[in-house]
Amino acid sequence: EAQVTQNPRYLITVTGKKLTVTCSQNMNHEYMSWYRQDPGLGLRQIYYSMNVEVTDKGDVPEGYKVSRKEKRNFPLILESPSPNQTSLYFCASSGGTEAFFGQGTRLTVV
Amino acid sequence: GQNIDQPTEMTATEGAIVQINCTYQTSGFNGLFWYQQHAGEAPTFLSYNVLDGLEEKGRFSSFLSRSKGYSYLLLKELQMKDSASYLCAVREKSSYKLIFGSGTRLLVRP
Numbered sequence: 001e002a003q004v005t006q007n008p009r010y011l012i013t014v015t016g017k018k019l020t021v022t023c024s025q026n027m028n029h030e031y032m033s034w035y036r037q038d039p040g041l042g043l044r045q046i047y048y049s050m051n052v053e054v055t056d057k058g059d060v061p062e063g064y065k066v067s068r069k070e071k072r073n074f075p076l077i078l079e080s081p082s083p084n085q086t087s088l089y090f091c092a093s094s095g096g097t098e099a100f101f102g103q104g105t106r107l108t109v110v
Numbered sequence: 111g112q113n114i115d116q117p118t119e120m121t122a123t124e125g126a127i128v129q130i131n132c133t134y135q136t137s138g139f140n141g142l143f144w145y146q147q148h149a150g151e152a153p154t155f156l157s158y159n160v161l162d163g164l165e166e167k168g169r170f171s172s173f174l175s176r177s178k179g180y181s182y183l184l185l186k187e188l189q190m191k192d193s194a195s196y197l198c199a200v201r202e203k204s205s206y207k208l209i210f211g212s213g214t215r216l217l218v219r220p
Contacts, residue, residue, distance in 0.1 A: 098158065104152045
């Protein structure tokens with residue numbers, strides 16, 4: 001079954017404590033990306049990757065890092081989270097005629 | 111530049127047909143996606159168009175006109191569970207980046 005798996009689903013953390021949200025896909029897609037979704041602002045792209053070791057900034061990259069060491073994994077790293085990064089995060093993977101999202105990670109930074 | 115426009119909200123009656131429009135301007139086009147998203151959940155893939163014309167999939171159909179930069183999603187025999195946001199996304203040709211519209215919130219009334 002085609003899947004994009006994100007973990008964790010829910011996370012509450014404190015300001016400044018580094019965290020990683022994992023994303024994995026089993027469809028051998030080359031393109032993966034991260035979005036955040038906030039009320040009234042829609043989906044905003046944070047980073048994307050066109051292939052292994054190829055990453056690029058999206059529309060709102062400040063405060064985030066990513067890596068793409070393997071095709072299937074695309075983790076999102078928050079080195080020093082701040083309350084304005086409280087949001088709903090989605091990982092997506094696409095190739096050819098399909099594009100799928102992970103289940104989402106609801107992050108709260110206090 | 112890149113721009114995707116959708117109506118913000120629509121209301122329709124159970125059992126009826128509704129058409130959600132999407133117009134776009136991008137520097138290079140490599141397909142258009144439609145997603146359904148219920149509040150707090152991940153977007154789910156509905157359809158993909160890359161050539162002009164109509165793609166039908168059960169109660170949902172999607173149409174594309176590349177020369178006009180225009181697409182629509184047609185929902186037939188509306189059900190209460192179709193109340194959701196519908197997102198139009200265009201894939202850029204060079205980067206494979208997905209660019210999302212702000213979404214159309216559809217309310218289905220009895």
